[in-house]
Amino acid sequence: MIRSVISDLGKVLIFFDNSIFYHKIAEHTPFDTQEIAARVNVHSDIGQAFDTGRITPRGFYEKALEVLQTVLSYEDFFALYNDVFSLNPPVVYTLNRLKPTYRMVMLSNTDVMRFGFIKDRFPEVLLFDEYVLSYEVGYVKPDPRIYEIAVDKAEASPNECLFIDDRRENIEAARQLGIQTIHCREDSDLEASLRTLGLVLR
Secondary structure, rough: EEEEEOOEEEEEEEOOOHHHHHHHHHHHHOOOHHHHHHHHHHOHHHHHHHHOOOOOHHHHHHHHHHHHHHOOOHHHHHHHHHOOEEOOOOHHHHHHOOOOOOEEEEOOOHHHHHHHHHHHHHHOOOOOOOEEHHHHOOOOOOOOHHHHHHHHHHOOOOHHHEEEEOHHHHHHHHHHHOOEEEEEOOOOHHHHHHHOOOOOOO
């Protein structure tokens, strides 16, 4: 029996597209969008350090400007960096229908600036009882330790938890810990998947 639903944020409750940032920042750098994407990929350790809270927003800002060879104010940089999201209303509606019956936990790889932006822009996603955010706990999916924290917040055993995520590697890591899963993609019928598992939607 499922007692708790653990859900990802990005590409589940909200969509995001980092190419939006690349196109905007390209107006301020000597690089085109493909070169920006390549440089971001080469320096992915900076993003992971930010996602795990190992560098501050100021530190991330300074390193990003160095990598992108640009000059922007702190405020202008994060205005471009943060504004890459759009709401997924059907999933928000579906998860709200689970809330009366199940303990709800958000499990997200995110940084402090983007999550702050999301809270302000999309308060409807704040429907959870508990939040496990990578920048607060110091781990990112698919590290098993972040799932263990989520299960603890769920106040249930792993097999009593359902985990919803858009990335296959994150789903597989959860399954290895005995957590039930739904791989949620843009073309998925999440409500049908939930009903197949016997969950009750109010």
